Amino acid sequence: xxxxxxxxxxxxxxxxxxxxxxxxxxxxxxxxxxxxxxxxxxxxxxxxxxxxxxxxxxxxxxxxxxxxxxxxxxxxxxxxxxxxxxxxxxxxxxxxxxxxxxxxxxxxxxxxxxxxxxxxxxxxxxxxxxxxxxxxxxxxxxxxxxxxxxxxxxxxxxxxxxxxxxxxxxxxxxxxxxxxxxxxxxxxxxxxxx
Amino acid sequence: xxxxxxxxxxxxxxxxxxxxxxxxxxxxxxxxxxxxxxxxxxxxxxxxxxxxxxxxxxxxxxxxxxxxxxxxxxxxxxxxxxxxxxxxxxxxxxxxxxxxxxxxxxxxxxxxxxxxxxxxxxxxxxxxxxxxxxxxxxxxxxxxxxxxxxxxxxxxxxxxxxxx
Numbered sequence: 001x002x003x004x005x006x007x008x009x010x011x012x013x014x015x016x017x018x019x020x021x022x023x024x025x026x027x028x029x030x031x032x033x034x035x036x037x038x039x040x041x042x043x044x045x046x047x048x049x050x051x052x053x054x055x056x057x058x059x060x061x062x063x064x065x066x067x068x069x070x071x072x073x074x075x076x077x078x079x080x081x082x083x084x085x086x087x088x089x090x091x092x093x094x095x096x097x098x099x100x101x102x103x104x105x106x107x108x109x110x111x112x113x114x115x116x117x118x119x120x121x122x123x124x125x126x127x128x129x130x131x132x133x134x135x136x137x138x139x140x141x142x143x144x145x146x147x148x149x150x151x152x153x154x155x156x157x158x159x160x161x162x163x164x165x166x167x168x169x170x171x172x173x174x175x176x177x178x179x180x181x182x183x184x185x186x187x188x189x190x191x192x193x194x
Numbered sequence: 195x196x197x198x199x200x201x202x203x204x205x206x207x208x209x210x211x212x213x214x215x216x217x218x219x220x221x222x223x224x225x226x227x228x229x230x231x232x233x234x235x236x237x238x239x240x241x242x243x244x245x246x247x248x249x250x251x252x253x254x255x256x257x258x259x260x261x262x263x264x265x266x267x268x269x270x271x272x273x274x275x276x277x278x279x280x281x282x283x284x285x286x287x288x289x290x291x292x293x294x295x296x297x298x299x300x301x302x303x304x305x306x307x308x309x310x311x312x313x314x315x316x317x318x319x320x321x322x323x324x325x326x327x328x329x330x331x332x333x334x335x336x337x338x339x340x341x342x343x344x345x346x347x348x349x350x351x352x353x354x355x356x357x358x
Contacts (some may be wrong), residue, residue, distance in 0.1 A: 141251035
C-alpha cells in the first residue's frame with residue numbers, strides 16, 4: 001500500500017509535463033496547417049451547367065464548349081490585383097499549349113477586354129460571369145482561383161490564390177503533359193509583386 | 195477638485211459600466227446594414243437566423259450577416275431569393291453546403307470530420323468529473339490512521355503541560 005502511494009505521487013509529478021508535451025505536439029502541428037484552406041465541395045463533380053456570353057466574341061457558350069482534354073479554369077477580374085501578378089504565368093502556360101478558360105468574375109466586360117488587349121490573352125475562351133452566379137455554383141469566394149477539369153469535364157483540383165510555377169509543379173503538373181514553365185516568371189515576380 | 199458624478203467609488207463604477215456598455219454597442223454595430231423586403235415577417239425571422247448561422251467563406255470568423263465581404267453580400271442575396279422562393283431551411287443549407295462545403299455552417303452536421311467538434315465538450319466534462327471523483331476519493335483515503343492508546347496519552351500530556 002505504501003509503495004503504491006509513493007509511485008502514484010511520483011507519476012503525478014510528471015502529469016503537468018505530460019500535459020505540456022501533448023499541448024506542444026498539438027500546437028506544433030497547428031503551425032504547419034493553413035487555417036484559410038477550405039474544403040473544395042465541388043471536387044469530383046462535373047463542371048456546373050451554365051449559359052454565359054464569351055467575353056471577346058459575345059456568343060453564348062455553355063459547358064459543352066469546354067475542351068475534351070484536361071484544362072484550367074481561371075477565375076479572374078480586373079479589380080483583382082493578384083490576378084495581375086499571376087497573369088504572366090498564365091501567358092506562359094498558354095504558350096505551352098495548356099488550355100485555359102477564363103471565368104471573368106463580377107467584372108466589367110469593357111475593362112476586362114482592355115486588360116487582355118494590354119497584357120495579352122492567355123484564355124481559349126472567357127466566360128462572362130458579371131453577376132457571379134457561375135462563381136457561386138462553383139463555390140468561388142474570391143479571385144484568383146484556378147480549377148483543373150479533366151477530359152470528362154470533372155473538377156479534379158482547386159487552387160485558391162496566385163498560380164505560379166511552384167504551385168503548378170506541385171499540384172497541377174500531374175494532369176498535364178510535362179512542360180517547361182516558370183523560367184521567366186520567377187524573374188518577373190520581383191518587379192510585379194509588391 | 196469637484197466631481198460631477200456622485201463620488202469617487204460610484205464615479206469609477208459608472209465609468210466601467212459605461213465602457214462595457216459602449217463595448218456591447220460596438221459589437222452590435224458590426225452587423226451590416228442592408229434593407230431587404232420580405233413578403234412575411236416569418237421569412238425575415240428565418241433570414242436573420244440563417245444569415246447568422248451561415249459562415250462567410252472569405253472572412254472566416256464572421257457569419258454572413260456581419261461580414262462586409264462581397265461574397266457574404268452575394269450569399270445574403272441568394273438567401274433572400276431562396277427564402278422568397280419558398281425553399282425550406284434544409285434546402286437552403288444543402289444549397290450552400292454543396293457549393294462551399296460543411297465549412298459554411300456554424301452548426302455543421304455530425305459526420306466523421308465534425309465528430310470531435312460535437313463530442314469533445316461532453317467527453318472533456320466527463321473526463322473532468324471522473325478526475326474530480328478520483329481526486330476526492332483519494333483524499334478520503336488519505337486521512338491518517340487513528341492514534342494508538344499510548345500516542346493519545348502522550349498528546350494529552352503535552353496539551354495539559356503548561357510549562358511548554
